[in-house]
Amino acid sequence: MFDAYGTLFDVYSVGLLAEQLFPGQGQALGVLWRDKQIEYTRLVTTSNGGEFYQSFWDLTRAGLRYACKRLGLALSASAEERLMNQYRHLSAFPETREVLQALKNRGIVTGVLSNGDPAMLDIAVRSAGLEGLLDHVLSVDAIRKYKTHPDAYALGPQATGLPARQIAFVSCNSWDALGATWYGFPTLWVNRYALPFEELGTLPARTGNSLLDVLEFFPDAIASI
Amino acid sequence: MFDAYGTLFDVYSVGLLAEQLFPGQGQALGVLWRDKQIEYTRLVTTSNGGEFYQSFWDLTRAGLRYACKRLGLALSASAEERLMNQYRHLSAFPETREVLQALKNRGIVTGVLSNGDPAMLDIAVRSAGLEGLLDHVLSVDAIRKYKTHPDAYALGPQATGLPARQIAFVSCNSWDALGATWYGFPTLWVNRYALPFEELGTLPARTGNSLLDVLEFFPDAIASI
Structure with a gap:
């Protein structure tokens, strides 16, 4: 039984597009985005018996928005869609x-x-x-x-x-x-x-x-x- | 009703001692130590109905050990005690x-x-x-x-x-x-x-x-x- 994100699929493969969109900040954005996405899964699971559950897709988007704000990156609607679309099609690890x-x-x-x-x-x-x-x-x-x-x-x-x-x-x-x-x-x-x-x-x-x-x-x- | 750590007490006030012990890495250690401490509170709360609960003191020590390993810093027993003792006596924010x-x-x-x-x-x-x-x-x-x-x-x-x-x-x-x-x-x-x-x-x-x-x-x- 395999975990998917980070295990079969490379969550940092979004870094290349992130770097194109935000030169010099692609890696930092990839790391913070991932960290925040995971933090959000924990917050919605622990709080109020899961009353504030949101799908992983929504939490992924929320994490992206937070990470951009935190890094001072202006995230246009089109850049957001491109990055989210990239997340939908992550590369599998080679093996x-x-x-x-x-x-x-x-x-x-x-x-x-x-x-x-x-x-x-x-x-x-x-x-x-x-x-x-x-x-x-x-x-x-x-x-x-x-x-x-x-x-x-x-x-x-x-x-x-x-x-x-x-x-x-x-x-x-x-x-x-x-x-x-x-x-x-x-x-x-x-x-x-x-x-x-x-x-x-x-x-x-x-x-x-x-x-x-x-x-x-x-x-x-x-x-x- | 006030939160304590980070709210009344400055969790980053350990940074000065951390910088003395590990020149150039004090801030990074302070941030990663804090992040890991909080992450550990979530892991022990969410997993197995709390079966693996550990006290905040123990999680604080675990977070310090992880952060040092992650940053490649050799944490001696005496440095660990000094940092933990500092955490016990955090500065209150001035106001x-x-x-x-x-x-x-x-x-x-x-x-x-x-x-x-x-x-x-x-x-x-x-x-x-x-x-x-x-x-x-x-x-x-x-x-x-x-x-x-x-x-x-x-x-x-x-x-x-x-x-x-x-x-x-x-x-x-x-x-x-x-x-x-x-x-x-x-x-x-x-x-x-x-x-x-x-x-x-x-x-x-x-x-x-x-x-x-x-x-x-x-x-x-x-x-x-």
Whole structure:
């Protein structure tokens, strides 16, 4: 079960267009946009029992607007649409397809468990040509709570009929790898950017540096199928 | 009802010591430490129904350790203790005492509603000489959930016996001002650093730029007492 944004799809691939639109600020905008988007998922999940839930698409737009204001960048309506459209069609990481294909070749059930809403995920999966390689595309929108809420991770066991301990969870986001581990998934953290892991006293079962490590890090899961 | 960290107490006042310990990196460390501390409050609140709760003190230490690793700074045990000790004795903002005294002079019930744990708050309040000026010092540690969880904000009405709509909430943290507004407090956001407000479609009742604005922004509350 793979996280989508940041794991299969490169959320920083918007940086090139951002740099064209705002020379010298593309990277800063990409980072702040992403940070704010994630912060917003947490605020709407924690506050008032989810009463103020908004879709990931809307939170992504809100994060973009905040990031531009914070950086002092004038965001025209057309620039906003271009950046949002880019977010809809994020690049998949180069090894994504090969890894999913290898898993399918070994008969492993595959899926995505994402904060993205269904429309976003549908376009992202199809744009990257992954639609035949994923058995499940699960969005937290069904339960209107974002990861790391346990109800979000519970979508995995519910969809597959497998207990959490039999589902390998893969994320490049350290907070997600932590939340998934806490939930009960044997988790691979793909540490793509050579970052420290969270300092909260829990480590993921495995750590790697690309999605290819999925194939090596879960031999038991693979052998058992 | 005042937020404490960032509102009455200057969380960036650790920057001076941080700069002495890590020349050229003090500000970056102060910012990342604070961001990570807040991120950790959210992760432990959202995940597994709070099963992995840790005190604000412990999360503050975890945030410091993460921030140093992320910035490539070698944090010795003695440097860690010095920085943590500094965090225990944060400077109050210059106008803090004057504002609380003015409220007390007008007969207004005052309090702190903070993510900080009771021991931290006790030392911070006494270090700043504020102990006679606060009727309530409320810590979310009592319910083991951090703001913006509604149970955290509910400590205000519970302690005072007043409904949320009769409690003016004051925070310099935009996410806290948003959460407090969503909860139901008429809220003053003290925008100390001239930042944009959160882009989630809700604005606080009032915005100012120092705690002094409390005195002007709630004339009705003041007049009614």
